[in-house]
Amino acid sequence: MDREYQIQEGYLIIKAGRELDHHRAEHIREILARIQRERVIKHIIFDFSGTGFMDSSGVGMMISRYRELSVTGGTVCAAGLCPAVEKLFYVSGLHKIIRIYPEVEDVFNEQK
Secondary structure, eight states: OOSSSEEEEEEEEEEEOSESSSSHHHHHHHHHHHHHHHHHOOOEEEEOOTTEEEOOHHHHHHHHHHHHHHHOEEEEEEOOOOOHHHHHHHTGGGGGSSSEEHHHHHHHHHHH
């Protein structure tokens, strides 16, 4: 996946980027707003496979997406977490509301 995002089998897949900090979190919010003006999004997968750092802005952005989608029965998943980002998911409690998968493809394999 070369682009920042793609839509596959009803899921919006967004690359988290190298660092999911304040600037990147704001950029992702803008991407989501633009896409959601054009189509209904119920399921998001955040691809962390190239991400080595995430701060509280990233945590906040993930929680906001979860709240927004859970109201309509949607889901938010995360895939490809490095150990540092996975630790933040557990310390912050994100793992309780956002399913974690080893790779993006595993989300689709579970659905079959």
